[in-house]
Amino acid sequence: MQTQFSEKTLFDIPSGAEVFVQRLTSEPQLSERLREMGFCENAKVKCVSKGGNGLICLVCNSRIGINDMLAKQIVVHHENIYA
Numbered sequence: 816m817q818t819q820f821s822e823k824t825l826f827d828i829p830s831g832a833e834v835f836v837q838r839l840t841s842e843p844q845l846s847e848r849l850r851e852m853g854f855c856e857n858a859k860v861k862c863v864s865k866g867g868n869g870l871i872c873l874v875c876n877s878r879i880g881i882n883d884m885l886a887k888q889i890v891v892h893h894e895n896i897y898a
Contacts, residue, residue, distance in 0.1 A: 825860065825872070826886035833861045834891035841888040852879055854889055 828834055836858045839846040853875035854860065861873040869882040 822890050823892075824887045825862065825870070825881075825889040825891050826883055828862045828891060830862050830865050830870075832893075833859060834893055835859055837890045837892050839889055841885070845885075845888070849885065849889065853877065860889075860891065 822837075823834075825834070825836075836854055836856055838856060839849055839854065841849065849855075858874055863871040863873050863878060865871075869880055870886055871878055871880050873879075
C-alpha cells in the first residue's frame with residue numbers, strides 16, 4: 816500500500832491526470848533520451864491513455880507513447896515543486 820509520502824511514477828498515474836516530472840531513475844543514456852523527448856525535470860505531463868503495455872502522454876504539446884518500463888522510471892509529483 817502506498818502512503819501519501821511514497822514516490823509515484825508516471826506508471827502509477829491514472830488517465831487524465833496532470834503531473835510534473837521530479838526526476839528520472841533510468842540509466843544515464845536512457846535519461847538523456849527521455850529528456851530529449853520532453854520528460855525533463857519540472858516538465859508538465861498529462862497521461863492521455865493507458866492500456867496494453869504502455870501509455871500515451873501529452874508533454875511539450877506533443878503526444879508521446881512510452882512503454883510501462885519507461886513510465887516506471889519517471890518519478891512525478893502532482894505539484895510543480897521547482898516553482
